Amino acid sequence: MTSPHLAARGVRLRSAIEAMSGTVDRLTEQSRVKYSNPYAALSWPDAVDPEADWFFTPELLSPAGTAVMERLSDRQSRVLAFHESANFFSLNIHGEKSLMEGLAKRLYRSDLVDISDYLHHFLDEENKHSVYFGGFCRRYATLYRSRHVPFQEGPDRAVADFLFFAKALIFEEHADRYNVIQGRDDRLHPLARFINQAHHADETRHLVFNRAIVDALWQTDAPDWDDRQRAEIRARLGQFFVATWREYYNPDVYAASGLDDPWQVAEDAWAHPRQRRQRREMSDKCLRFFLSHGILTEEPADAF
Amino acid sequence: MPSDPDELHSWVLRKARDLPPEGLTDDLPLLAGRHLTSLHIPELILLLERLRRRPIDVEQLCAGDFRDLATIRARFLHAEPGELA
Numbered sequence: 001m002t003s004p005h006l007a008a009r010g011v012r013l014r015s016a017i018e019a020m021s022g023t024v025d026r027l028t029e030q031s032r033v034k035y036s037n038p039y040a041a042l043s044w045p046d047a048v049d050p051e052a053d054w055f056f057t058p059e060l061l062s063p064a065g066t067a068v069m070e071r072l073s074d075r076q077s078r079v080l081a082f083h084e085s086a087n088f089f090s091l092n093i094h095g096e097k098s099l100m101e102g103l104a105k106r107l108y109r110s111d112l113v114d115i116s117d118y119l120h121h122f123l124d125e126e127n128k129h130s131v132y133f134g135g136f137c138r139r140y141a142t143l144y145r146s147r148h149v150p151f152q153e154g155p156d157r158a159v160a161d162f163l164f165f166a167k168a169l170i171f172e173e174h175a176d177r178y179n180v181i182q183g184r185d186d187r188l189h190p191l192a193r194f195i196n197q198a199h200h201a202d203e204t205r206h207l208v209f210n211r212a213i214v215d216a217l218w219q220t221d222a223p224d225w226d227d228r229q230r231a232e233i234r235a236r237l238g239q240f241f242v243a244t245w246r247e248y249y250n251p252d253v254y255a256a257s258g259l260d261d262p263w264q265v266a267e268d269a270w271a272h273p274r275q276r277r278q279r280r281e282m283s284d285k286c287l288r289f290f291l292s293h294g295i296l297t298e299e300p301a302d303a304f
Numbered sequence: 305m306p307s308d309p310d311e312l313h314s315w316v317l318r319k320a321r322d323l324p325p326e327g328l329t330d331d332l333p334l335l336a337g338r339h340l341t342s343l344h345i346p347e348l349i350l351l352l353e354r355l356r357r358r359p360i361d362v363e364q365l366c367a368g369d370f371r372d373l374a375t376i377r378a379r380f381l382h383a384e385p386g387e388l389a
Contacts, residue, residue: 263354
C-alpha cells in the first residue's frame with residue numbers, strides 16, 4: 001500500500017471510529033459502574049461432587065443425541081457434564097489469553113487511541129473472567145489443553161486487525177450462548193450458574209463493541225482489498241468457525257469421563273445431525289451479523 | 305501402528321486452497337505456500353491423534369512440523385511413540 005493509500009485509510013478509520021464513539025463511551029461508562037472484584041464476588045466451596053450435581057446443561061453436552069449418551073447412566077452423564085464444564089471453562093481461558101494478548105498489543109496504538117479507554121475495560125474484564133475459569137479448573141478439575149497453535153503467518157496489519165476482532169466476535173458470541181442458557185438452568189450447581197452468569201454480564205458489552213469495531217474495520221479496509229484478499233479473509237473466518245466449534249468436542253474430556261475410543265467419540269459427535277443442527281442454531285446470531293454486513297457471503301458449511 | 309495416510313491426504317486435499325497445477329504432492333509447502341493456515345491446525349491435530357490413537361503434545365509443536373505431507377507423516381504417523389512430542 002502506498003502513502004496516499006495509507007493516508008486515505010487513516011481518514012476512513014478515524015471516521016469509522018468516530019461514528020462508534022457514542023457506543024464506546026456508553027460501554028466504558030457501564031464497565032465503570034459495574035466494575036467488580038473477582039476475588040470478593042465468589043466464595044469457592046472446599047469441594048464439589050461431580051457425580052451428584054450437574055455442572056453443564058445436559059442438552060448442551062457435545063455427545064448429546066448420539067448413541068454414546070444412551071449407554072451412560074445418570075451418574076456417568078453427570079461426570080461427563082462436569083468434564084464438559086471444565087473444558088468449556090478451559091477453552092474460554094485459552095480464548096481469553098489470545099484476546100488479552102491482542103488487546104494489549106493494540107492498547108494506545110496511535111490509530112486506535114480513541115478506543116483505548118474501552119480497551120482497558122475489555123482487557124480487565126477478560127482477565128477477571130479467567131480468574132473464575134481458572135479458579136474452577138484448578139480447584140476441582142483440570143485445565144484442558146487447546147489444540148490451537150498460533151504460528152506467525154504475517155498478514156498485513158489491517159488484515160490482522162480485522163481478523164483479530166472478527167475472531168473475538170465469533171469466539172465470544174458462541175461462548176455467550178452457552179453462558180445465557182446455563183446461567184438460567186436451575187438444574188446446575190450454583191457455582192456453575194454463577195460463573196456463567198458473571199461471564200455473560202460482562203460479555204453483553206463486549207459483544208456490542210466487537211460488532212461495532214468489526215463493522216468499522218470492514219468499512220475502512222474492505223475497499224482496499226481485492227477479490228482474492230476478501231476470499232482469503234472469508235475462508236479464514238470460515239475455518240475459524242470450524243476450529244472454534246471443534247474445541248467443544250474434546251477427546252480428552254471423553255477419556256477423562258471413561259469413554260472408550262475418545263477420538264472416534266469426538267468424530268461421531270461432530271458429524272451427528274443433532275449436533276450439526278445445534279451448532280448452526282448456536283452460531284445463528286453471529287452468522288446473521290457477518291452475512292448481513294457482507295463480510296461473509298455464504299455460511300461456512302464445514303462448521304455445520 | 306494404526307494410521308491412514310490416505311485419510312490425511314484426503315483431508316488436506318479438501319481443505320487446501322489454491323493448489324498448483326501438479327496438485328497436492330508430498331513436498332508441497334502447506335503453510336508457507338498458504339494452502340493451509342494456522343486455523344486448520346486444531347482440526348488437523350484431532351485427525352492425526354485419531355489416526356495414531358495417541359495425543360500430541362501441542363506445546364512442543366512448531367510450524368515446521370506441518371511443512372508438507374511427507375513431514376506430517378514422518379513426524380506424527382510413522383515415528384515410534386518415544387520419538388514423538
